[in-house]
Amino acid sequence: MPKIIYIEHDGTSHEIEAEAGMTVMEVAKKAEVPGIEAECGGACSCATCHVYIDEAWQTKTGSAEEMEEDMLDFAFEVRPNSRLSCQIKVTDELDGLTLRLPQKQF
Amino acid sequence: MSNTPIETDVVIVGAGPCGLFAVFELGLLDIKAHLIDILDRPGGQCTELYPEKPIYDIPGFPVISGQELTDNLMNQIKPFDPEFHFNQRVDELKKLDDGRFHIKTDDNQEFIAKVIVVAAGGGSFTPKRPPLPGIEAFEGTSVHYSVRRMSDFEGKDLLIVGGGDSALDWTLNLAPLANSLTLVHRRDKFRAATDSVNKMLALRDEGKINFILGQMTALKGENGQLEEVTISGPEGDQDIKCNCLLPFFGLTMKLGPVANWGLNLHENLIKVDTEKFETNEKGIFAVGDINHYDGKLKLILSGFHEAALMAQQANAYIYPDRKVIFQYTTSSSSLQKKLGVK
Numbered sequence: 001m002p003k004i005i006y007i008e009h010d011g012t013s014h015e016i017e018a019e020a021g022m023t024v025m026e027v028a029k030k031a032e033v034p035g036i037e038a039e040c041g042g043a044c045s046c047a048t049c050h051v052y053i054d055e056a057w058q059t060k061t062g063s064a065e066e067m068e069e070d071m072l073d074f075a076f077e078v079r080p081n082s083r084l085s086c087q088i089k090v091t092d093e094l095d096g097l098t099l100r101l102p103q104k105q106f
Numbered sequence: 107m108s109n110t111p112i113e114t115d116v117v118i119v120g121a122g123p124c125g126l127f128a129v130f131e132l133g134l135l136d137i138k139a140h141l142i143d144i145l146d147r148p149g150g151q152c153t154e155l156y157p158e159k160p161i162y163d164i165p166g167f168p169v170i171s172g173q174e175l176t177d178n179l180m181n182q183i184k185p186f187d188p189e190f191h192f193n194q195r196v197d198e199l200k201k202l203d204d205g206r207f208h209i210k211t212d213d214n215q216e217f218i219a220k221v222i223v224v225a226a227g228g229g230s231f232t233p234k235r236p237p238l239p240g241i242e243a244f245e246g247t248s249v250h251y252s253v254r255r256m257s258d259f260e261g262k263d264l265l266i267v268g269g270g271d272s273a274l275d276w277t278l279n280l281a282p283l284a285n286s287l288t289l290v291h292r293r294d295k296f297r298a299a300t301d302s303v304n305k306m307l308a309l310r311d312e313g314k315i316n317f318i319l320g321q322m323t324a325l326k327g328e329n330g331q332l333e334e335v336t337i338s339g340p341e342g343d344q345d346i347k348c349n350c351l352l353p354f355f356g357l358t359m360k361l362g363p364v365a366n367w368g369l370n371l372h373e374n375l376i377k378v379d380t381e382k383f384e385t386n387e388k389g390i391f392a393v394g395d396i397n398h399y400d401g402k403l404k405l406i407l408s409g410f411h412e413a414a415l416m417a418q419q420a421n422a423y424i425y426p427d428r429k430v431i432f433q434y435t436t437s438s439s440s441l442q443k444k445l446g447v448k
Contacts, residue, residue, distance in 0.1 A: 039228070039359070045155040047356075070297045073269050074356035077237050078292055078321065106234045106358050 002095035006033045006051075009103045018090045024097070025049040025086035035101035042086040044068055047075040048105035049085045054098040061088055061097065076106045111216035114140050114189075115424050117209055118223045119196050119364075122150020124394030124409030125225030126179040131417035133186030134441055137424055140219075141188055142211060144195040144230040149176035151227055151395075152406075154357065165407055175406075185446045191215060195230050199367045199390075207389065221420045224369075224376060224385075224392040225409070228359035236267070236353045238325050248332035249351045253280070261285045265335050265346055267322060268354030274298035276352060277306055281315050288316040288346055290337055318344065325351070364396070372398045382419035383412045389423055391416045 004027055006014045018027040028036045028049075037048035044067050053061050058081060064072060068087045072078055085099070116132055118125045121143035129139050145154060152161075152172030160169045167175075194211035199222065202208050209217040233251035235241060241249060253259070253276055264284040266277050269291040275298075277289050289306065296303045309315045320339025327333040332351055337344050361374050370377045370386040375398035378384055383399075384391050393416055394409035402408070421430055435441050442448040 040155055043156055043159055045159065066295075069293070069295065073292065073297065074234065076234075103237075106355075 002090055002092050002097070004028075004090065004094070005096065005098040006035075007098065007100045008033075008035050009101055018094075020090050020092055022090050023086050024051070024088040024090060024099070025084075027090060028085065035105070036085060037105040038086060044071055044084060044087060047071045047073075047084060050075040050078075050102055050105055051083055051085045052079055052100040052102065053081045053083050054100070055081065057094070057097050057099070060093055074106065075102075076104055077102050109214075109216075111208070111218050112140060113218045114138055115219065116140070116221045116223060116420060117142065117196075117207070117217050117219040118225055119209075120150060120225040120227055120394070120396070121145075121148040121190060121192075122225060122227045122394065123152055123175060123179055123406050124227070124413055125150070125223070126176070126183055127410050128223050128225060128393060128413040128416065129183040129186055129188045130179075131413045132420060133183065133188075134435070134444065135417055135421040135425075135430070136444070137221075137417070137420060139186070139188050139223075140191065140217060142191045142194055142196050142209075142217075144193065144232075146192045148180060148190065149173065151359075152176050154231055161406070163405065163407065185444060195362065197363045199363075201387070201389075205389070220389065220424050222390045223413075223416060223420070224364065224390065224396055225394045225413075226361075226364055226392075226396040228395055229361040229364065229374075230359065231357040232360045232362070233353075234355040234358050236322055236355055238322055241325060244325070244327060244330055244332050244351070247330035248327065248349055249353070251353065253352070256280065256283060259283055259350060262350040263348045264288070264350050264352065265290065265348040266352045266354070267291070269293070269296040269298060270354060270356070271298045271302065272354040273352075274302040274306055276354070277315060278302060278309070281309055286316075286348075287314075288318060288348065290318045290320060290322065292319070292321045294319060318346070320344070322353075375402075378412075381415065383416045384419060391420065 001017045004016050004018045014033050016031045025038050039048045040046035068084050115137045116139040118139050118141045121141040153176050157173035194213045197212050198210040207222050259280050260283045262284050263286045265288050267290045281287050310317045318337050320337040323338045324336040334345050376392035378392050378397045380399050393412040395404045
């Protein structure tokens with residue numbers, strides 16, 4: 001099973017085993033990783049599952065589509081490597097995916 | 107805004123799907139309702155967060171959009187003539203000596219009702235505050251999240267931030283009034299209507315407004331008066347002189363004043379029983395996402411069920427001497443008459 005590494009704003013790291021096919025957000029919620037709210041449940045409607053993708057993983061995760069980019073306008077402290085984790089599907093290729101959580105979600 | 111308190115049977119706090127359906131259940135029992143909502147239209151989360159998105163778990167509708175569901179509910183409750191008070195948030199709620207409840211909104215509108223139904227969902231939709239340290243000190247004086255009176259912005263050096271219809275509409279409306287106007291957006295694509303974007307770009311090309319690609323990173327000012335905002339963009343940082351800031355970062359739900367009404371809460375949700383969905387305060391009920399009980403699921407259909415049972419108890423308070431004979435809308439001629447279908 002691919003592993004995803006969530007690093008909280010204070011540096012606390014969570015290494016979570018993920019099921020391929022789930023979204024990066026769903027994996028975090030299931031494992032109760034703090035710092036991801038996902039108020040809309042994954043509908044790309046709230047921008048509270050916001051994460052920063054580590055540089056090494058940007059090509060493999062790809063870039064946001066229009067709907068996600070629109071919603072990113074509403075996220076807290078958007079950076080060039082910002083993504084909404086409900087829009088990233090876990091694949092075996094993403095084994096070791098490392099991402100950081102923002103200071104807070106709106 | 108009026109100074110005479112509105113007296114009614116029931117005030118429903120929140121006009122989302124559960125607040126709307128509560129009107130129906132109360133209406134079947136001849137109970138009149140007024141609804142108060144901070145948004146400018148009914149539908150709550152459905153119309154604010156996902157008007158076009160399909161919902162798959164409304165009984166009887168394999169798929170229905172948030173907007174369609176709201177429209178259907180508005181249709182369904184039409185026979186009961188509910189009265190809506192939009193753009194207002196309920197701030198105060200207290201019990202009067204005669205047992206009724208007194209409500210005051212942030213627009214100073216007062217209500218007196220025998221029963222209150224809190225259908226506040228995730229809380230009031232409140233503008234998101236940009237993550238700039240110290241911004242609170244300028245709110246209400248030089249930082250505003252909405253435009254109540256356009257004339258307030260006459261002659262100002264205005265900074266508007268955002269890429270949606272709110273930011274673009276206000277850019278177009280305020281450009282003729284302002285002394286200077288700068289629009290800031292984090293990317294060169296906009297969510298706003300294409301026509302608005304084109305008009306904005308035309309103003310920019312004519313030199314009537316400035317457009318900067320970037321995000322706000324700092325602001326400067328004294329005693330609540332804004333002087334300067336720093337924008338960081340692809341070409342570096344710029345300090346923009348401005349005395350008024352309008353950030354349009356969307357809305358988020360905040361529990362707000364509900365927390366101050368003396369109701370027992372469980373992790374910011376209102377505790378209720380599962381027979382009447384009544385809170386610890388007799389006469390105050392809570393339905394929909396805002397309530398909590400063992401086994402609670404935040405589903406619209408749950409809120410519908412809760413509204414039906416709540417109405418039975420509301421009826422007992424409002425018509426204490428009336429015996430309720432349970433009736434079906436399919437067969438009861440009196441119910442059908444109320445619905446206007448016979």
